Amino acid sequence: MNLLGMIGGTSWHSTIEYYRLLNELVGDKIGTQQNPPLLLYSLNVKLMRENDPEKIKNSYLEIATKLEKAGAKAIIICANTPHLVFDFVQPKINIPILHIADAIAKEAQRHGYKKLGLLGTKPTMTGNFLQGRLAEKHQIDTLIPSEEYIDETHLFISEELTQGKFTDKAKDFYLEQMQLLKERGAEAIILGCTELPMLIKETDTKIPLLDTTKLHAQMATEFILKENK
Template sequence: MNLLGMIGGTSWHSTIEYYRLLNELVGDKIGTQQNPPLLLYSLNVKLMRENDSEKIKNSYLEIAQKLESAGSKAIIICANTPHMVYDFVQPKIKVPILHIADAVAREAKQKSYKKLGLLGTRPTMQGDFLQGRLRDKHQIETLIPADNFIDETHRFISEELTQGKFSDAAKSFYLEQMQLLKERGAEAIILGCTELPMLIQEKDTEIPLLDTTKLHAEMATEFILKD
C-alpha cells in the first residue's frame, strides 16, 4: 500500500472522519485484518482563523514538504477551505495533492450532474479554488446562496460546526438553503464543508447530496491501494 500524508486539524472533528473513513474503506477492499499506512500532521486551526493568506500558504507548504520528506506518496488536505493553497503548494512538491474538487467532479459526472449547489465557508463559496476547478477542468457550474445568506452560512460553520456543535437551527437553515438552490436549478448539493455531512445526511432531504469528505476519502483509498 502507498503511504498517504494527511494534513488535518481544521477542524479535528472532520480529521477524525477522514481517518475513520480511510480505514473503513481500505478494510472494505482488502479485509479488516489490515489497515492503511497514514501519516497525519494536525495543525492548529488558529492558523486559518488569523486570515493571513501568506502565512497560511507557507505553513501548508512547510507541512506538505515534511510529509513528502517522510515518504508520503500523495497528500490529502482534510478539509475544503484549505484547498485555497493548492495552486501555491502543488508546484513546489513532487508528490500529488489529491484535490477535493476532482473527487466531487468524478461523482457528479457519474450521475450526469452539470449544475451543483455549493454550501461551505465564505472562502469556499466565494473563492475560485473549488468553483473554478469544477468549471475550468470539469465544465461543471456551481451555484451559491444569495448574498444575504452568505454570512449566516459561514457563521454556522465557523462558530458551531467546527466547534463540534450541531444544532437544530443550523440543520434547518442549511436544509432551507438547499431547497432554494434546487429552485434555482441545482441538480445536487455539494456539502463543501467537512462538518456538514456530520449535520445533514441523505435521509434528511430528497435533494441529492455530494459529501466531499466521503468522496475525497474514496479517491484517497484508490491511491493507497494503487500498484
C-alpha cells in the same frame, strides 16, 4: 500500499472522520486484518482563523514538504477551505495533492450532474479554488446562496460546526438553503464543509447530496491501493 500524508486539524472533528473513513474504505477492499499506512500532521486551527493568506500558504507548504520528506507518496488536505493553498503548494512539491474538487467532479459526472449547489465557508463559496476547478477542468457549474445568506452560511460553520456543535437551528437553515439552490437549478448539493455531512444526512432531504468528505476519502483509498508502476 502507498503511504498517504494527511494534513488535518481544521477541524479535528472532520480529521477524525477522514481517518475513520480511510480505514473503513481500505478495510472494505482488502479485509479488516490490515489497515492503511497514514502519516497525519494535525495543524493548529488558529492558523486559519488568523486569516493571513501568506502565512497560511507558507505553513501548508512547510507541512507538505515535511510529509514528502517523511515518505508520503501523496497528500490529502482533510478539509475543503484549505484547498485555497493548492495552486501555491502543488508546484513546489514532487508528490500529488489529491484535490477535493476532482473527487466531487467524478461523482457528479457519474450521475450526469452539470449544475451543483455549493454550501461551505465564505472562502469556499466565493473563492475560485473549488468553483474554478470544477468549471475549468470538469465543465461543471456551481451555484452558491444569495448574497444575503452568505455570512450566515459561514457563521454556522465557523462558530458551531467546527466547534463540534450541531444544532437543529443550523440544520433547518442549511435544508432551507438547499431548497433555494434547487429552485435555482441545482441538480445536487455539494456539502462543501467537512462538518456538514455530520449535520445533514441523506435521509434529511430528497435533494441529492455530494458528501465531500466521503468522496475525497474514496479518492484517497484508490490511491493508497494503486499498484506502483
